[in-house]
Amino acid sequence: MTDAATAVPSRAAILRFAAPVMLANLTTPLLGIVDTAIMGRSPDPALIAAVAVGSTVLTVLFWAFSFLRQSTVGLTAQALGAGDATELAAALLRPLALAALIGTVLILLQAPIAALAFGLMTSAPEVETAARAYYGWRIAAAPFALANYALAAWLIGQRRARLVLGLQLAMNGGNAALTALFVLGFGLGPAGAGLGTALAEMLTCLATLGLPAVRAQFAPAVLRAVCSGGRAQFARLMRANRDILLRTLVLTLTLASFTRFGGTLSTATLAANQVLMQWLVAGAYFLDGFANAAEVWGGAAVGAGDRAALAAVARRTGELAFACALLLAGLFWLAGDALIALITVSAEVRALADACLPWLVLSPVVGVAAFQFDGLFFGATRTAPLRDMMVLAAGGYALALWWWLPRWGNHGLWAALMLFFVLRSVLLAACWPALKRSVGPA
Incomplete structure (x- = not known):
């Protein structure tokens, strides 16, 4: 590894790296925001709630396999640094094959998955019916949605974040146009929102596969070289991703429970929480740009056995991340009403969301440390603590929810979620x- 690769980055270098990654990350939750915002043109909160429930089910399904993205970045970067063209191709082809397999299984099992998932969500009958229509179209694009994780990660691992940003912007623009056409133009409701998003994911995947750099990995000679690794390489990949898979399942189920228990309070409360959650998730994806920087440079420091560099990376990326979290909190405080109004026209939903706006303001400051530690531990490939601490934090959240929800209602639900972020930070610290x-000598 070269000195340049292991050098502690300046704050300016961190910002230059993080900015396009932040913007690319920020486009990810825009699919849900656009669907919710277009459905929010209706004064019926049940339509917003339907998209909330349907998208939550899809989040649990798809993000359970987010290791396709999280592990691919590191494997790609390692192959690039080693100058190993075969492993560089394998870093893309193996997760793509896995995405196709998993996506096909999800399509085949969509009926029992829906029965289980919607049974657990406990929403009103009219909400569940509309949510199932949204889910039906989105699940049909599962192989493409999962493949997009691997494709984006492979490009980021080669430091092509601007290209990824362009692809994400194109996908979100297509989603907005298609969803508006199907929902507002054809009056298809939540089913139209699901269809628009599914088509946008499919078209983005096909466009990315058509890029020359990606297409070259499917040359017969490259495929033969990659396949020579066979089952052993796939087994190694699955072992490496085991902890990530379990951690992600716990995280997504925790967030899904937040939606589920909001629905037990009222349909309007579920819709209000969904509006706020869209902006919370957008803020988290934005802050993840600094976590990605910590992952890249922290991993290099671990590989070089440089403990001092690791500490410096943690400090510098953490300082910038916390400053950005304060700015986000200020934005939510000053523009919260406008952000809520941007998504929904329902007076009832707006009033309920306004009442819980302070929790949204608090969320970036409470969550930023957890995001930074995630990046550092992923970069160091210390995934067992990430798994174990996530389980413990989720247990604390469940206890708080059991105690606070009956006493404080929706505020108790939000307080439990904030505690979940705090516990993740403290336990990883x-x-x-x-x-x-x-990591080596100091």
């Missing part, structure tokens, strides 16, 4: 000294 000690 307790593991941080051991990680540093494991």
